[in-house]
Amino acid sequence: MADDTIPRRRFxxxxxIAGTAVATGLTSTSPSEAQAPSGTQAPATSAQATPxxxxxxxxxLALTATEAAFVSAAVDAFxxxxxxxxxxxxxxxxxxxxxxxxxxxxxxxxxxxxxxxxRGKPEQGYQLPLTPKEFFSAGIAEANDWSRRTYxxxxxxxxPADRTAALKAMEEGKAEFIGLGSKSFFERLxxxxxxxxxxxxxxGGNRNRASWTMLGFPGLPATYAGxxxxxxxxxxTAHAQSIADFS
Amino acid sequence: MATRLKEVDAVMVGMGWTGAILARELTKAGLSVVxxxxxxxxxPGENFTLPSVRxxxxxxxxxxxxxxxxTDTITFRNASxxxxxxxxxxxAFLPGEGVGGSGIHWGALHxxxxxxxxxxxxxLTERYGKTAxxxxxxxxxxxxxxxELEPHYDHFDKLCGVSGKAxxxxxxxxxxxxxxxxxxxxEYPNKPIMTSAPSLMFSDAARSLGFHPFPSPVAIASAAxxxxxxxxxxxxxxxxxxxxxxxxxxxxASANTTIMPLLRPESxxxxxxxxxxxxxxxxxxxxxxxxxxxxDLRTGEEYEQPxxxxxxxxxxxxxxxxxxxxxxxxxxxxxxxxxxxxKNYCYQFEAGAEAFFADKEWNPFMGSxxxxxxxxxxxxxxxxxSGLGFFGGGYINCGTASAxxxxxxxxxxxxxxxxxxxxxxxVKWYHHFTxxxxxxxxxxxRENYMDLDPTYxxxxxxxxxxxxxxxxDNDHKMSRFLLTKVEAVIKAMNPTHYEMHPRPKxxxxxxxxxxxxxxxxxxxxxxxxxxxxxxxxxxxxHNLFIMGASVFxxxxxxxxxxxxxxxxxxxxKAITEQYVKKPGPLVHA
Numbered sequence: 001m002a003d004d005t006i007p008r009r010r011f012x013x014x015x016x017i018a019g020t021a022v023a024t025g026l027t028s029t030s031p032s033e034a035q036a037p038s039g040t041q042a043p044a045t046s047a048q049a050t051p052x053x054x055x056x057x058x059x060x061l062a063l064t065a066t067e068a069a070f071v072s073a074a075v076d077a078f079x080x081x082x083x084x085x086x087x088x089x090x091x092x093x094x095x096x097x098x099x100x101x102x103x104x105x106x107x108x109x110x111x112x113x114x115x116x117x118x119r120g121k122p123e124q125g126y127q128l129p130l131t132p133k134e135f136f137s138a139g140i141a142e143a144n145d146w147s148r149r150t151y152x153x154x155x156x157x158x159x160p161a162d163r164t165a166a167l168k169a170m171e172e173g174k175a176e177f178i179g180l181g182s183k184s185f186f187e188r189l190x191x192x193x194x195x196x197x198x199x200x201x202x203x204g205g206n207r208n209r210a211s212w213t214m215l216g217f218p219g220l221p222a223t224y225a226g227x228x229x230x231x232x233x234x235x236x237t238a239h240a241q242s243i244a245d246f247s
Numbered sequence: 248m249a250t251r252l253k254e255v256d257a258v259m260v261g262m263g264w265t266g267a268i269l270a271r272e273l274t275k276a277g278l279s280v281v282x283x284x285x286x287x288x289x290x291p292g293e294n295f296t297l298p299s300v301r302x303x304x305x306x307x308x309x310x311x312x313x314x315x316x317x318t319d320t321i322t323f324r325n326a327s328x329x330x331x332x333x334x335x336x337x338x339a340f341l342p343g344e345g346v347g348g349s350g351i352h353w354g355a356l357h358x359x360x361x362x363x364x365x366x367x368x369x370x371l372t373e374r375y376g377k378t379a380x381x382x383x384x385x386x387x388x389x390x391x392x393x394x395e396l397e398p399h400y401d402h403f404d405k406l407c408g409v410s411g412k413a414x415x416x417x418x419x420x421x422x423x424x425x426x427x428x429x430x431x432x433x434e435y436p437n438k439p440i441m442t443s444a445p446s447l448m449f450s451d452a453a454r455s456l457g458f459h460p461f462p463s464p465v466a467i468a469s470a471a472x473x474x475x476x477x478x479x480x481x482x483x484x485x486x487x488x489x490x491x492x493x494x495x496x497x498x499x500a501s502a503n504t505t506i507m508p509l510l511r512p513e514s515x516x517x518x519x520x521x522x523x524x525x526x527x528x529x530x531x532x533x534x535x536x537x538x539x540x541x542x543d544l545r546t547g548e549e550y551e552q553p554x555x556x557x558x559x560x561x562x563x564x565x566x567x568x569x570x571x572x573x574x575x576x577x578x579x580x581x582x583x584x585x586x587x588x589x590k591n592y593c594y595q596f597e598a599g600a601e602a603f604f605a606d607k608e609w610n611p612f613m614g615s616x617x618x619x620x621x622x623x624x625x626x627x628x629x630x631x632x633s634g635l636g637f638f639g640g641g642y643i644n645c646g647t648a649s650a651x652x653x654x655x656x657x658x659x660x661x662x663x664x665x666x667x668x669x670x671x672x673x674v675k676w677y678h679h680f681t682x683x684x685x686x687x688x689x690x691x692x693r694e695n696y697m698d699l700d701p702t703y704x705x706x707x708x709x710x711x712x713x714x715x716x717x718x719x720d721n722d723h724k725m726s727r728f729l730l731t732k733v734e735a736v737i738k739a740m741n742p743t744h745y746e747m748h749p750r751p752k753x754x755x756x757x758x759x760x761x762x763x764x765x766x767x768x769x770x771x772x773x774x775x776x777x778x779x780x781x782x783x784x785x786x787x788x789h790n791l792f793i794m795g796a797s798v799f800x801x802x803x804x805x806x807x808x809x810x811x812x813x814x815x816x817x818x819x820k821a822i823t824e825q826y827v828k829k830p831g832p833l834v835h836a
Binding site: 077078079080082084085105108109110111112113114116118120121122123124125126127164167171190193194195198199200202203211212214215216217218219220221222223224225227228229231232233234235236243245246247 | 297298299301302303304308309310313315316317319320323324325329330332333334335336338441443444482483484485486487488496607608609610612613614618651652653656664665666667670671673674677678702703704753754755756757
């Protein structure tokens, strides 16, 4: 049962932290600490023998607190904690999405942005003037408006069952957004969530290679010439390795 | 005011496969060559390295190696009555950018067209009667035969270190290869890549149905190989990262690995990257192109590069757009059927299937395009089309060339797309599924073409190229027919579950389907039916040579690059042995 009194900023935090530690961590983070070189924080984190991200408050580059709360609730519904993996938030997917939206891609790099803008038909693909960052910002605002109209509160304040129902309504295009289509918003939200879950951990998601371990995907170095024949019809298992492990 | 540069013997517009081949052949013949490339330079040592190439997000999802749509793009509509809209980011097809072009990120399936493909119109007329070809099907014979092109296919095979098994050596059918292929003068340079377990099952099942399976031919060396230029290629690592990504093993052939190391130190060659060709400078009365205008994308400065020979070696869309903007040749007019530039735009009509096997266990992340297996029984004129109601066909292949985690996972239809049940199904099936594909032909239709868009402009203010394309009844029937054969083979493989993926009625610009776009500057026997002659020389500008799949009269049921490379060598031979000695039309109309 979601508690309306929990401050939004709680959702900005990374994995596996108790509520009190969260609040403490957040309030104690001054701008100067946030900008401290990573090297000065690293020893303290490793000393606690927990994944580094789990004890550091997230520093958001693109998402607002409200947007991050929305994304956190959504990715935890898409990727719930269960016997196969930690939750989407605990896998770093909020961090991933935030960084992607702050990246050149999020700003619309390599995207044709000439007008006039027309809706076109579905076969003609994405035709909005919005960059990915702008699209998610507009889409989250729409989703929260719809959620308020439908459930009386914003999406991240809904009980888990209602969050699931709300996402299903968006997936089926039944959530009546005013501007953007709820289905197109849902599809992009699901896509970027899956990218965060399954991409190399260097981008902030897939923390501790959670999805690769779940899937049995070994990651790098992926040099199988000497193994292909032996493992043609039996499972090859190896500790999943990231680009970071070879850098 | 553009800066006029010193004249050179030849300028290449685009430094992918064909630009590199022509630059190499022309400098070997003693000509001075400038290579213009809109994108950045890319070298194996800097750009094809571990660990950074093993990055599915960067390359496969964010499309690092693809053309920059903020500079230009293509507008698209299904039919000429609709308004075309710009492709804001590439989806259905992914043209590359930078030295090496699309030849860096390709999957490297490496094929030749059938002898009958080169004379398809004549062949269909002879076999099925004079009225057999529908009026709206604007297919044409190629102005060159398989036999003429064969030595150049062979040469390109040996440049790329292609792996495969011959099925027809000098007319003799050889066991283990493709018995339908045209006669090869030599065996493949490398033995086939090892075949995956599901592809072996596919082969057994296909054989049980009387079909003729063989390992997929690929421009990926199965072992270290010294190519026709004396450069060493590496052996395939079965890494599963072929598509959309560079090959760190230097096993998957690209111009960067097979030609550029010799071209770079060549004193007669100069490479200019971030150089965007904006205009062919056309002397219409003189029937010549005197050079090209380009913009340095680093500074915005404009230059004119005079040249005795201009080689248009960019992609299908840019080649066609360049001719339309320069006023070279007559633009195709759909209403009257007159005009040629932009005519016969074709695509690759692929459709697929997936099958799941609970009792098998595979490693879908290991492999390459070469670990798949094929049958060619239902391609082109390899089978009788009497009474079928369509022409054309395609090869069928099976094999999970790679199933990387972001884009390659497979779950049965009806599985939830998120949540714990989705996760369980994803884990349950990841090691137990395989995919099938049909490489369907597209036989040209008068309704499918390219012209200049009336509304949308590129970064230089030039009209974008507009593509009007939809799947035809002929091609849909062909594709559904191929899928019945796929389904028969799948059933013989006895899967736990399978699903067929027929093409939707309308072509859509998302999701990804194939980067096999063809047509627009057709090659043909005479200027009434084509833009370039059999040597790829423009009928309306004798010093302009146009490379790539834009010269295909239609698209056959195979990946195009093998034929693109062979045609480049064929054209280079004509330029260096004939044109240079006596500049002028090589074929008299």
